[in-house]
Amino acid sequence: MKDVAAAAGVGLKTVSRVVNEESGVSPAMAARVRAAIAELGFRRNDSARLLRTGSTASVGLVLEDIGDPFSSTLSRGVEAVAREHGCLLFAGSSAEDPDRERELALALCARRVDGLLVVPAGGDHGYLLPETASGLAVVFLDRPGAGIEADAVLSDNAGGAPAGTAHLIAHGHRRIGFVGDLPHIHTCAERLRGYREAMGTAGLPVDERWIATGPTDPATVGRAVRRLLTDGPDGRAEPVTALFTANNRVTLAALQALAGLPARPAVVGFDDLELAALLSPGLTVVAQDPETLGRTAARLLFDRLGRDTSPPRRVELPTRLIVRGSGELPPA
Amino acid sequence: MKDVAAAAGVGLKTVSRVVNEESGVSPAMAARVRAAIAELGFRRNDSARLLRTGSTASVGLVLEDIGDPFSSTLSRGVEAVAREHGCLLFAGSSAEDPDRERELALALCARRVDGLLVVPAGGDHGYLLPETASGLAVVFLDRPGAGIEADAVLSDNAGGAPAGTAHLIAHGHRRIGFVGDLPHIHTCAERLRGYREAMGTAGLPVDERWIATGPTDPATVGRAVRRLLTDGPDGRAEPVTALFTANNRVTLAALQALAGLPARPAVVGFDDLELAALLSPGLTVVAQDPETLGRTAARLLFDRLGRDTSPPRRVELPTRLIVRGSGELPPA
DNA sequence: CTGAAAGCGCTTACAG
DNA sequence: CTGAAAGCGCTTACAG
Known part of the structure; x- marks a missing residue:
């Protein structure tokens, strides 16, 4: 110049x-x-201009995995809103690792992003306190943050999980397996709670051996599914006749495992999958709307940047039961 | 401070x-x-530090749609490599619009990203010439850039498309439909060329009415599929007995259309889909490896940042035919 | 209509 | 071991 x-x-x-x-x-x-x-x-040089100006016209997005369909659809929603506001988007993955989440979030803060959207991996976000104190806007997505007062935009797990479980019960199932990811993850815990609630409402007992949580790799989920379907002999739990799978990766892995087994349990999955309608039977799901989740969170973030200083809000987006066949199979 | x-x-x-x-x-x-x-x-404040330092420790990624499974898996590869190099990632979508691609790419340049990865939407990237002249590294992914000398990392369309088509021919099909996205898109054009080549090699004529290209929304693709399968009366083309669908979105839309039709044509898709193995029949595909595509392109980019000044390279990643059932159905 | 000075928050190059 | 000065590439606030 x-x-x-x-x-x-x-x-x-x-x-x-x-x-x-x-x-x-x-x-x-x-x-x-x-x-x-x-x-x-x-x-x-816009970086120089923005240094002088004070803003950076950018927002940061910390996801679980930028390549996961749920995360990436959510990103699409965030990006659309960021674009409307002339903001560029930094995106990064925590890989469900609290240290990586923190490292990434703080790196973004050090760049002085105007706002930060975080899908929490860790259970404590107190490390963001100094940042919000000096003006950073933070919104949590999919799961609430902890150790800090901030907005959160979530799916209605407390409504969706009971709805999915009740659907299986309504089709005659009394022994229903719950397959989730890591139990400390908020969404898994909430959906498990919803499963228990629906079972309780129907007056059905829950055998703790029907509950399988853990890593979502195909091998682990496969083992869990086989166990749920074959327990019974030698005084162990009776096999389940239906599965409630608590997120997209678990559902995918469970379906893969079932493809190699003779059993045809009923299945209801949390999260929709791309080809779900084309399977036979079609996959019945409790669908979230990740794109709207992203859009809503981004809108909230920009409201905050626009000096909306009302108390932190928690927004819950409705889920939708989509009936396609797999959830209506009768007990074996 | x-x-x-x-x-x-x-x-x-x-x-x-x-x-x-x-x-x-x-x-x-x-x-x-x-x-x-x-x-x-x-x-x-890292933005201030980086202004003084000269680098921005960030790379920009211009995709077609950050929410598409192909794009997002590619992003995952890019992010992993960027992380290894301590770089943050700006990601944005062009929505297949040349103007948006340009706008986004130039906004990234104005921020002085160290390097730029672009999945081209437009047919001319001469607008990047002043940027590369002043030190920006650019690598194109999935499709080559035009009007500028730069590295490109692509899938082997010229090998994969004939392989997929030949697979259908080997299973007895002589009238094969090609369903692609917009014909000016490099990957579509290359795959169409590969289809023609395989037909030619087998000594089979190609009726131009077997070729359907256009938008990838379900309605448009659905119409195309129905036309391909029902043409025949009143002197028009004979219906095809197989479909070669040229990318993930087209394949998805075609499968959705087929679900509502009595015909069971053989299908080979370009790009793998998440539940492809679980369909019945399983979906036979020519699979790309988008994550490796992203990784390879990002590595090349960082090589260039490390003052690798060898002439621009074009890297082609192999595709893989995955046989699952839909491509082996005999002609009706 | 035009521009010199100061400053955004840091680092570099240098001198002590 | 320590720090004052200059500068990265812009904009802001001000004066003419």
Whole structure:
């Protein structure tokens, strides 16, 4: 910019005016500046501009895994809203590791993103307190944050999980397995609670051996599914006749495991899958709307940037039971 | 930082040394600085640091749609490599719109990202010339760039598309429909070329009415599929007995359309889908490896940042035919 | 309509 | 071991 000013024989501020299309520059001068800009191939450095301005026109998004369908659909919603606000999006994955979440979130803070959207991996977000104290806006998605007062946008797990479980019960199932991811993850815990609630409401006992939580790799989930379906001999639990799978990766792994087994338990999954309707039977799910989740959280974030100082809100988005066949199979 | 220096009664540079854990600060002084940092809640502004340093420790990624499974898996690969290099990732979607691609890419350039990864939407990337001239590294993914000399990492369309088509021919099909997205998109054009090549190699004529390209929304693809399968009366083309669907969204939409039809054509899709193995019949595909695509492109980008000045390379990643049933159905 | 000075929050290059 | 000065590339606040 200094070079442009020198080349055009004008002051720095005049170049700035032309670059920013501010009014009050004589046409002759503007033309001279534009010529110099073209000749030198000048392009304004926005990082420098934003340093002076105070904002960074960017938001950070900490996901579980940028490549997961749930996360990426959520990102699409966030990106759309960020775009509307002229903001660029930093995206990164925590891989469900609290240290990585923290590291990533703080790196984003150090860049002074205007706002931060976090799908929590860890159970304590107190590390963000100094950041919010100095003006950072934070919104949690999919799971609430802890150790800090901030907005959260979640799916209605407390409504969806009982609805899915009750659907299986309504189709005659009394022994229903719950397959979830790590039990300390908020969504897993909430959905498990919902499962128990629906069983209780129906007056059905829950055998703790029907509950399988853990890593979501196909091998682990496969073992869990086989166990749930074959327990029974030697005084162990009776096999379940239906499965409630608590998220997209668990459902996928469970379906893969079932493909290799003779048993045809009923299945209701939490989260929709891309080809769910084309399976036979079609996969009955409790669908979330990850794109709206992302949009809603981003809107809330920008409201906060716009000096909305009302108390932190918790928004719950409805889930929707989509009946396609797998959840209506009768008990074996 | 100035405040910290004042509070600790030291010079600015000493604070900088402590913050950056540089050696050569007396323990007493360091302790005093650290106390001031804690008290004031000081956190270094990386944007300011990077302005001075010259790099931004960030890369930009311009995708077609951050929420698409192909794009997001690709992002996962890019992110992993960026992380290894201590870089943050800006991600954005072009929505297959050349203007948005350009706008997004230039916004990223204005932020002075160290490198740019672009899945081209437009057919001319000459607008990046001034950027690369001043040191920006650019790598194209999935499709080559145009109007600029730069690296490109692609899937082997020229090998994969004929392989998929030949697979259908080997199972007895002579009238095979090609369903693709917009014909000007490089991958669509290449795959169509591969389809024609395989048909030619087998000595089979191609009726132009067997080729359907256009938007990938379910309605449009559905119409195309129905037309391909029912043409025949009143002197029009004979219906096809098999479909080669040229990417993930087209395949998905085609399968949805087929679910509502009596016909059971053989299908081979380009791109794998999450539940492909669980359909009945299983979906035979020519699989790409989007994560490796992303990783490879990001590695190439960082090589370039490391002053690798060899001539631009074009890397082609192999595709893999995965046989699952739908591609082996005999002609009706 | 135009521009010189100060400053955004850091680091670099240098001197003590 | 320590720090004052200059500068990264811009904008803000002000004066003419």
